Amino acid sequence: MVNFNGTIQPNQALLSIENRAYKFGDGLFETIKCINGTPQFWEDHYFRLMASMRILRMEIPMTFTMEFLQEEIFKTLQANGLDKKSARVRLTIDRGEGGNYLPTNKKINYSISAFLLNSDSYSIDEAKTCRVDLFKDFFVNESLLSTLKSANKMIQILGSIYAQENDLDNCLLLNNAKNVVECLNGNVFLIEGTTIKTPPLFDGCLNGILRKQILSLLKNHDTYTVAEESISTFELQKADELFYTNVIQGIVPITNYRKKGYANEISREIVTLLNSQLGLQT
Incomplete structure (x- = not known):
């Protein structure tokens, strides 16, 4: 109904x-x-x-x-x-x-x-892989319209078809400056050392609800520094962890970008903090 x-x-x-x-x-x-x-x-x-x-x-x-x-x-x-x-x-x-x-x-x-949905709380499936690559057929515009959840999602549709055709689990979308903007269905976060980065809204990424929650959650964290900064494709090879977020799946660790593999230790820690904030069991 x-x-x-x-x-x-x-x-x-x-x-x-x-x-x-x-x-x-x-x-x-x-x-x-x-x-x-x-x-x-x-x-x-x-x-x-x-x-x-x-x-x-x-x-x-x-x-x-x-x-x-x-x-x-x-x-x-x-x-x-x-x-x-x-x-x-x-x-x-x-x-x-x-x-x-x-x-x-x-x-x-x-x-x-x-x-x-099957679960109240957010969790990470350790057995599940998430292999990604760049989707370069079309680019996200660096504009206010790109930050909205509009009914026009043609880039995400074409990227999803591309991912299926190439045996990928997701794709990273780029803007006109060739910076990483987001995944097909969520905001991207990159972790290197104790720095956690996500693209700024003016790069054209979705103004995601869980993105906002995570930025707020980690803003005054004792260990990590959070930054809203552009992410170049070269940084993907240097990162320790990558994950994407949306309100339904929560935090989804990216396990592989091309031949590069990633851990998920900090991603799991953030999931625990997020569930705790919501009063949910991890």
Whole structure:
């Protein structure tokens, strides 16, 4: 069951062929982890969504308060029997129908879907490999639009196909300056010694929710220095660890980049700190 503009209904064709997200990618989405009916990092998700809607010049409905959208998420979880479990929720916003590139109305649609997750806490599967390489067919623009979770993810789609064709688990995306920006489905962190680096937003990386949490978590750490700095491809060979993050998977260590192998000792430590912050068992 899905929630379409407040109405719970079967997961079937809900959008017309004239829907602007379908026709032009004129939409945004948030992927949210919910535990026992509660959206994790909800305030950060909400304010990112509101900021993104303003950047895309969407007229935010007066009803779109933090409390209203959280209740709509909970209603969707209940309808799917997931209000007492862990779930992946997708909240999608689009500009409705009408017009070509120029919208002819200010209507805003929202839809919410929910899917079961297997665990409340974040963990690292020691037996799982994550082999990556660079995806160089297309580059991420160094612009504010690249930081949004928009409905246009063509680079990520093509990169995913490239990874499958080349027996890879993921790919690293580059910007026009040929710096590493992110993975196909998450923000990238590089560890060398006691320095932990992640690309700055002005390089074009996604303004990730878990990225923000980890930067905050490690900001005053006694051992590690955290930096938002550009990452060149040459640094990948010198790194001790690489990992990527998203709110669903948590922290995913990259085990191999080409012939280079990586440890995951510090990655595991950060997972423990993250679970502790959320009051979850590792």
